[in-house]
Amino acid sequence: MTKLKLDRRRFLGSAAAVGGGFALGWTVPGTLEAFAQKQVGDAGSEVGIWVVIHPDDTTVVRIARSEMGQGTLTGLAQLVADELDADWSKVRTEFVAPEENLAKKRAWGDMSTGGSRGIRTSVDYVRKGGAAARMMLVAAAAQQWRVPAGECVAADSVITHATSGRKLRYGQVAAAAAKLETPKDVPLKDPKDWKIIGKGVKRLDTAEKLNGSLVYAIDVKLPGMLNAAIAQCPVFGGTVKSFDAAKIKAMPGVHSVVPVGENAVAVVADTWWHAKTALDKLPITWDEGEHATVSDATIAEFVKSGLDGPQAALGQQQGDVDAALAGAAKTVEAVYGTPFLNHATMEPMNCTAKVDGDKCEIWVATQNGDAALAAAAEAIKIKPENVKVHKTLLGSGFGRRGMTDYVRQAVVIAKQVPGKPVKMIWSREEDMQHGFYRPITQCQLKGGLDADGKLVALHARLAGQSILASVAPSRMDNGVDKLAFQGWLADELGYMAVPNLRIDMGVRNTHVPVGFWRGVNHNQNAVYMECFIDELAHAAGKDPLEFRRAIMTKNPKHLAVLNAVAEKAGWGTPLPEGVHRGICQNGGFGSYCAAVAEVSVDAKGKLKVHRIVAGIDCGYAVNPEQVARQMEGSFAFGLGASYFGRNTVKDGRIVEANFDTYEVARMADVPKIEAHVLASGGFWGGVGEPTIAVCTPAVLNAYFAATGKRLRTLPLSQHGVV
Amino acid sequence: MRGTRSRTRRGFLRGLGLGAAWLLAAPWRARAATPPPVTPRIEVPKDPAAAIKSVIGDAKPTKGKVALDMPYITETGTSVSVAVKVDSPMTEADHVTAIHLFADGNPVPRVASYQLGPRAGRAEVATRIRLARSQRVIAIAQMSDGRFWSDTREINVAQGACVDDTEGTLGSGSRSPL
């Protein structure tokens, strides 16, 4: 029996051991105790609920959202620290524990991190949290000096009494400030006075990622911990008929074999390798259920039927598109299609859970601490008040970790191994074949041009799967999934000047589970719209930029970004021999984006993308450097998916099992990227997702410019161009 | 052609959105020359106060006697356990005649009504309800003496990850927490 050697120093990976940067608030324990969150008030004083200040001025900002690489942790800290007038070099962060949020009636607000909302829906109250803390610190100093607070100024964690020149550090008055009442009326700074917000400061969470010391959920180690490997029925909707635990019980390290709900079995062992090895040998008989004959072909036919079925959910319409199409000088029609896509987060799904009677503790990478807590409680029918959640940083999320399937599984397993923590890890194969895929869709577009080549009628009919129907039906609007029309409703579409418009969808829900894939429906909707607009432009004999300008007269913000990016890309200026340009714009998640791609196609028909010039107007950018990085990253993610990404279905199951068959972008696939942060101020737009939508259409349109051929289905690998 | 409509228990139940059952129509059924008739929707008041009024009239319930038990937080709101107990001897002379449930943030605030009488023995109901978003649930007990008693509980629906609420339009951005 293998003994686990636990390296105590590496147990929790505190930043204190590493130096520099950021502490998650976890202390290196003196004893082999559980992974514990820092006890508030060890030495620090809570000045309001968002800020803890230590005597040495170390300023801990509390973070309610999740960090999955998108930089929200640092951004939120910037928002608080600026209003707090804190010395940025003294700022650290700690996660709010979901059970704390629950106990304080969600005083820290929404913990869900998705929809590119982490910053933009937090700005008001977190800034107020910082500002209120500053007011309390100043008041405490003023009281100590017996002077009016109005004569005191705060900057860089120091309060100065203007007239006498006396100074006090935040750390010196924090304890007194903590006793004061939180002010109700909290004015915020004018953006022109920001010193930290809007600056490309270094991330707070980098140092620990450079030397292996950051503990991801998959790395959690606890005393007495066991490991579990899980197998779910390969066919969605199928169940476990039987399994023969006796056959593997004697294998090395095996502790037990447990059912997990109706559709899965887990082997629990001393190490995950032992668990996985035994699981691979466990005889399981599946009842594959009624979907075992579903295939790509049956799905494609089913989805296609939504294109001309009489019933369609309406997104928006204006004018009379049927009449306008009938009377148009020229019409263009095309059908596009995109496949299922797995998130393929870098860290496979995993969760560690410990169940003791009616109490439960979990260690988890989640995009929503509240949801993970609620899910754990619901999975084993205990009170939410009895659940503790330890949030880690995520080895990427992309929307996959907003689902709680793996949380529920871990808790159900742990309940069958009472009193012992059990870490459940999905193999990559399990992760690839049991995702919540980007939905499969097709789109039929019809456009009508007038005699001057202007677009006067546009009908886009989507067909395919609704995410909300699968995942959150209570968020549907009278049975309509409005999310399916992302980018195309009146508040997002950049072409509202087209007088006759209809956007609708024939919903066709397959048995494949679908979910929110970074960018969600903007990804394929932007391909459909922006490539078709390009088709129309060429049919009208117009330059694609000019053609768009003519119909963007009602959308100045979309147009401004498009024009800016076109200018930066040198649209219209001469290009080297064989290089061609494509252009695209999209509005989504509160922001406006555009991109120009420069490509060439060689004699063998292979595509090479030389450069992408892109821009985002997100209003205010809390950290422009990070926004640029997210743009670059989103292109690797989106372009890679368009080049290679596809999950296929055969015999009711997903075929691709690993990165060898589900290819993603690597270093050599990513072109030169010029990312422009065109923050125009005045509003807060999302950043993590909006730009992903603009790279693929720009490339596809450039491909057309280079070859005269339209590629209307993804991935590109099926066309032999990559 | 074998239908590929999701008929797993999970997919089927979740696909039953309000009013639009045709969204689940299998393709071969959709090929009608004319669209099938749409079931007319009964006009129900959307405003919670109006919904309550439509059931109990102008009566103003008093807080008390009713204990509404439900979790403070739920993941999706799709199926939340609710239990209501009313402190009543349930005799011929003194009993609960009905228990009404309302959800002030649902598109249809009136959730359920249960008729009771002395033969019910105990004034208790338990059920699962669907909640569209974080909101308050109100339980109102109607008594044989004509009085109304109530209890209210707040519930938070945690799921929000990656759902880009269409309530947030371009350029609007900030929203306050619950």
Next chain:
Amino acid sequence: MAKIKLKVNGKAHTVDVEPDTPLLWVIRENIGLTGTKYGCGVAQCGACTVHVNGEAVRSCQMPIGQLQGDVVTIEGLSRDGKSHPVQKAWLAHDVPQCGYCQSGQIMAAAALLKQTPKPTDQDIDDTMTNICRCGTYPRVRAAIHTASGNGKA
């Protein structure tokens, strides 16, 4: 199961495991160093990259029974966890987003620079095949150039 000796980050270990246990899982579970990551298990992603006798190896496909040589993991790349030129360059460019792939990226980059002190972009394309789902590739490239003395900090 067999008693197998190996040296990791300069320290001798004896582990009692089946000889076909991948080095990755011996490192993570028997020795307890979790900086080396599991991403795919089939040598496709590179998150498990370690150095064996100075060369980059995808440890998920190295059975412990076949290990020949000393192992260096990300924890052992520098004594203080931050002073290797690659680590310094990574910090200067703020390369990581989620960071999960970065142990492997850094180990692969360190091995590349040892073999090719001034790599070209083509060298980087050819050898840095590690997957990064967050798309830090442009920054990884820039940081490698900085670490090699070729690039701008």
